[in-house]
Amino acid sequence: MAAFLVAIVLPLTACGSGGGSNGSDDWAGPPRPDDRGRLDVAGFDGYLDSHPEHATAPIVAATRFLRLDRTSAATTSVVARASAEGSGPTTVTVTLDGLFDDSVRAERFVLEFEQHADGEWRLTSAASARRCQPGRGHQAFRPAPCV
DSSP, X not given: OOEEEEEEOOOGGGOSXXXXXXXXXXXXXXXXXXTTSEEOOHHHHHHHHHOGGGSSSHHHHHHHHHTGGGOOEEEEEEEEEXXXXXXXXXXXXXXXXXXXXXXXXXXXXXXXXXXXXXXXXXXXXXXXXXXXXXXXXXXXXXXXXXX
């Protein structure tokens, strides 16, 4: 199966809704991961139902799900991998490196998206892993906490 790779650097200040908070329908960001690094994505579908402008592409939805406009990483990378035809599942990997945290150096999110018949994208699964600061735990991306 052929695949293509897209890497972009986002101007993160432009990723917000543009109009400030919409109240209760504004997506607050991803839930905390469980002990295996999995994130519950069920609530995000409801958000996308009422905000179809964020369901137009996997990278757009990933940016909103993670609220990249609120990150404090020195470097943010977003990579999308899909089939050559651009249909079928798409995996978006977001890496936040150089976090301003005394324990966690970097965090990586792997988000799986599927396109519905209406052309909108939906998040089907999400996982996170972190890399600890030197001397504060594991140096590979793992869901285990840093100390």
